[in-house]
Amino acid sequence: MNSMTSAVLDESKVVLETRQLTKSFGGLVAVNSANYRFIERQAHAIIGPNGAGKSTFVNLLTGHFPPSSGEILFKGQRITGFPAHKVSRLGVGRSYQKTNVFPVFTCFENCRLAAQAQLPTSMRFLRPAAMYKEVNERADWALELCGLTSRRDRIAGSMSYGEQRQLEIGMVLATGPEILVLDEPLAGMGKEESERMVGLLKDLARRFTLILIEHDMDAVFSIAEVLTVMVNGTVLESGSVEAIRASKAVQDAYLGDGAEAY
């Protein structure tokens, strides 16, 4: 009963795919037989009310939870059950719903640590990390992309909430991902901070395959090309932004239902 996620069916452009992906916690089925196809360079948003299973789905995609059943394929290669660090190495970067930076490190150090993921291994012991030219350059590139160059040497914990959210994304970028999985990047942000972040996300949508989990409807409609609506762990509807806006089922289940809508 799950619909295909996209009108485009060029198999070679599918970078990430889930087949009958299911996760249950005891009796609760958080994600139920989810079939998704994420297309290269497409901005794909997953929306749905609280408890719909969006964050669990992200945790499955990025290896933070092992699935109960089903498959995950990255460029056709089966990565089901891969641990999080391996999934990240393959090129699936993720940001977290709760700000998850290293508060005692400077902005730059946060990104440099992430950029070290580009080295074949960080089991290198005597040469200071500061002397790895490519790592440092990549860290600075990520800082620039997420708009924090002016905050380079600030201690991350001393920055504003919005800046820490930006850094969160900068760190993901520094790891050199192909796919960005962003879990509620706008959560808890003020209006001005949100606008800046939406600008950043639009920019990223042009460069990467984007999988965006978000509550903010205006933001989602302005960034995403493909929308999937998740309710109670299952895909309710999937399609272009216009199609979802027009869908009666979606309006009933989500958009129209006062309590959860924004």
Added chain:
Amino acid sequence: MSRLPRSLSILLSAVIVLLAAYPFFGDVLFPNKHAFLMQKLTGIMIMAVMAMSLDLLVGVAGLVSMGHAAFFGLGGYMLAMLSPEYSAANLWVVLPAALVVVAIASAMVGYLSIRTSGIYFIMVTLAFGQMGFYFFNDSKVAGGSDGAYIMFKPAVEILGVSLLNLGDKRTLYYVGLGALVGVYLLLRLLLASPFGRVVSAIGVNENRVRGLGFDPVAYKLLAFTIGGTIAGLAGFLAAIQYGFVNPATLSWHHSGEALVMVILGGMGTLFGPAIGAFVFELAKMGFESVTEHWLLPMGMMIIGIVLLLPKGVGGLLLQLFSGRSKMEGGQ
């Protein structure tokens, strides 16, 4: 922890210079106690090495080990067991051999305990430490509960020419100082490396490190092994100094003392735990000379420092000196 404020580096270097000069002016300052104090300081510097090695685990990687003394003790026991009874051992053989054995032991203990965390990690390392204690206490391997003597200090020779006489108190003092400075610099270098950055990050937020593409288990295991091996070096040096090893060197009391040094000195600052070793041992010496119930004032001092200086002596120094260097326009 990146670079130290310059003024603090200067202060620490001055302390090292003072320690290096001590054998030359000590007998003027303390005519009656000079030799005793020099031995005492040698022992403290060796314990400072132990404290720094534990700080790599506790303060940097977030691995609170209660069995660290097992590796210290094992290092000493290896010297005792490898030394011939009636002649001196060759340091170039026994030191690497001892360190390899300790490294293997720490890797094994690490492998079995690193997957646990928090209180479970404390309990598992405590259990392994006590296993080590009872192994030497209850078996006849090296004197059982009586311990074992090292009759001859290892010989340090190249092509038959003696380089150092470890039986000489002053020489051993400088060996201790060299170990203190050498291990400190080595650990600083290690912490600045890509490996060290990952380990430091694990101590802050292990899950995020995994999300960035690093397997925390591998990094923690290696840090644990390095820390254990350095503790083994400290134990090896202590065994040379005292010419004696006993099971108490492996016991959890000793692990606990090292942990107190780390906490007093300031977790994760590296130089702090070395200072912590001096504070702990000198305070102990002072209290012991006043009362046989020295544990009581000692406990009060520890409580006092922990309450007043939650980040330890090292944290206080960092705070004082980073403030000043900012005024000077430094970073």
